[in-house]
Amino acid sequence: xxxxxxxxxxxxxxxxxxxxxxxxxxxGSPPGYLGHRETxxxxxxxxxxxxxxxxxNISFVLFDEIEKASDALWNLLLGxxxxxxxxxxxxxxxxxxxxxxxxxxxxxxxxxxxLLSPKLGFHAPKRGGRTEVDxxxxxxxxxxxxxxxxxxxxxxxxxxxxxIAVFRPLGQPELRCILNLELAQVQQRILHTSAEKPFVFRxxxxxxxxxxxxxxxxxYGARHLxxxxxxxxxxxxxxxxxxxxxSTGDWIELDFDHEQRKLSFAKIDEGLALQTxxxxxxxGVHMQATxxxxx
Numbered sequence: 001x002x003x004x005x006x007x008x009x010x011x012x013x014x015x016x017x018x019x020x021x022x023x024x025x026x027x028g029s030p031p032g033y034l035g036h037r038e039t040x041x042x043x044x045x046x047x048x049x050x051x052x053x054x055x056x057n058i059s060f061v062l063f064d065e066i067e068k069a070s071d072a073l074w075n076l077l078l079g080x081x082x083x084x085x086x087x088x089x090x091x092x093x094x095x096x097x098x099x100x101x102x103x104x105x106x107x108x109x110x111x112x113x114x115l116l117s118p119k120l121g122f123h124a125p126k127r128g129g130r131t132e133v134d135x136x137x138x139x140x141x142x143x144x145x146x147x148x149x150x151x152x153x154x155x156x157x158x159x160x161x162x163x164i165a166v167f168r169p170l171g172q173p174e175l176r177c178i179l180n181l182e183l184a185q186v187q188q189r190i191l192h193t194s195a196e197k198p199f200v201f202r203x204x205x206x207x208x209x210x211x212x213x214x215x216x217x218x219x220y221g222a223r224h225l226x227x228x229x230x231x232x233x234x235x236x237x238x239x240x241x242x243x244x245x246x247s248t249g250d251w252i253e254l255d256f257d258h259e260q261r262k263l264s265f266a267k268i269d270e271g272l273a274l275q276t277x278x279x280x281x282x283x284g285v286h287m288q289a290t291x292x293x294x295x
Contacts, residue, residue: 025041067152111144115141198249
């Protein structure tokens with residue numbers, strides 16, 4: 001990323017602006033209105049420039065789920081997208097000439113799901129070991145998304161959008177990468193929140209396949225993956241810690257028990273030094289990244 005900071009994004013949750021009067025949260029109340037001085041606009045120049053650095057003077061503004069916002073927010077965006085300027089409630093002007101504006105939406109999701117449901121996730125056709133979505137389906141999916149956006153927004157709003165990107169369904173390589181990231185976060189939680197009893201764990205391919213099967217859905221993709229990890233991995237590990245079956249410096253292997261249809265936990269080693277555990281984690285992340293690229 002240009003800013004070297006993945007959180008350097010100004011995110012606006014459009015679900016909070018379903019009514020026209022809530023636009024005051026973004027631009028502030030005009031003079032004379034009750035609470036004018038106490039209202040701090042969310043899109044002031046200071047907010048827009050907060051992530052600027054000496055080398056990068058670009059702001060990233062994300063309007064999440066734009067279709068949930070009221071018409072007032074869409075009209076507000078017309079001026080920003082056209083003239084790169086926003087006028088606040090107190091007549092101050094905010095310069096958006098050095099900002100990139102992104103808008104996410106679920107428009108057309110139901111049509112795409114109906115179109116691609118037989119080919120989502122693990123049921124997608126494979127070519128050369130990879131999950132593939134052919135060009136015809138990609139074209140139909142793009143058309144469905146664009147048509148849904150045109151039905152929802154006015155022509156002048158659509159004409160001010162430079163690019164409409166439609167996401168392709170997640171395949172096995174993408175889902176496995178997401179799983180590896182989530183497992184790495186669980187390991188970091190263990191090291192930081194369990195400072196008195198740090199330990200490391202390793203997940204076999206069979207266990208990962210089980211977690212992916214339990215945590216992904218043809219319709220909802222990887223939405224349930226984090227909950228599946230909490231339910232099937234984190235909670236059992238917590239019970240093992242509470243019953244003192246896992247101690248400081250342990251190395252735990254997570255595998256899939258085919259007979260009981262659940263994860264099994266086995267202790268490979270114990271009494272490892274913190275430096276050794278850190279090395280195991282780093283090597284595991286490197287091996288996972290290499291495996292993801294090879295997939």
